[in-house]
Amino acid sequence: MRHGEFEDPRLVPVYDAECPWGRDDDFFLATVGATPAARVLDLGCGTGRLTVALAAEGHTVTGVDPAHASLSAARARPGADRVRWVAGTSSVLPSRSFDIAVLTSHVAQVFVTDEEWAVTLADLRRALVPDGRLVFDSRDPAGRSWERWNPADSRRWITVADGRRISAWTEVTAVGHGVVSFVHHYTFPDGEELLSSADLRFRDEQELRGSLRSAGFAVEHVFGGWGREPVGAGDGELIVVARPATG
Structure with a gap:
């Protein structure tokens, strides 16, 4: 099965057991927390580990994912009633509705073609308010x-x-x-x-920066690890913080 950990009810609990709370979740929770009571989009929310935690911090959270088995597990979590769960892709996002959008657990790499990634970024750009933020992680191909x-x-x-x-x-x-x-x-x-x-898809830093620029984003930071290390000096990550470009 394609993406069985998210689509197959027999494998969803295995994914949850293998992927407990980690440093990446701490990073996203703290980064979102810099905007108190934010309207947060968790695109590709999966089984909702971080999504529910964001809602518990007082944010208004929407979790979006196309995998119904994962969303069923997410809705069963304690505190899930604080989250608006949506089955779908970025195409369902309302315009100018979120202060922050996050894509975690390397969801950005699922968009394999340049066309898929460009469409997703365009949808995210549309869904964010003008001073909003986009935060995501992708493995550094280096x-x-x-x-x-x-x-x-x-x-x-x-x-x-x-x-x-x-x-x-x-x-x-x-x-x-x-x-x-x-x-x-x-x-x-x-x-x-x-x-x-x-x-x-493994995109390097320049590819990510170029795709964001083409989609109307300005990159604020690219970190190499969950401790905000420089690229190449952290955990083998490319952790991006961007905003809608102005002017």
Whole structure:
């Protein structure tokens, strides 16, 4: 299945168990918090880990995601009633309705083609108020993180909320033109194996800056890590803070 961790109800709990709260969530929570009581868009909100936390901080939060299985899990979280959940893509966003838009957990890389990314940025530009902010993360291709997505380095055990232990490993199936294709393998205690495939686009800093400029954004910061380190000196990330350009 394509994007099974988000689309398959059997894999959604596995994703949640493998991706608990981390430094990235702390960064986004603090960055959004610089604007008290903000109107926040979490595009590609998934199962709502950060979305619900943002609402608990007093923000007015909308979580948007096309994966119904993920949204079902998000709506079941404690505190989910404080969030407006929307099934869809950036095309459903209302104009000039948000002070801050975030794309977390490398959602920006899901938009593989330049056309997809350009449309998404245009929708976000439209959805933000003139002095709004866009904040997102993308893996720095200079870190070549996909080289560690192989059976030897990626084998792991994941314990889900009900106590089951799932064996998992990852294989890269293709690399080229900035796109990495891969498959996650999950084996359940009863022997059932589920596969989840995906493609991710790795854009470097200049590509990101150029795409944002073309979409009408001005880049304020690009950090290399969750401690706001310079690019190349942090966690192998490109963490972008941008605003709608004026003039």
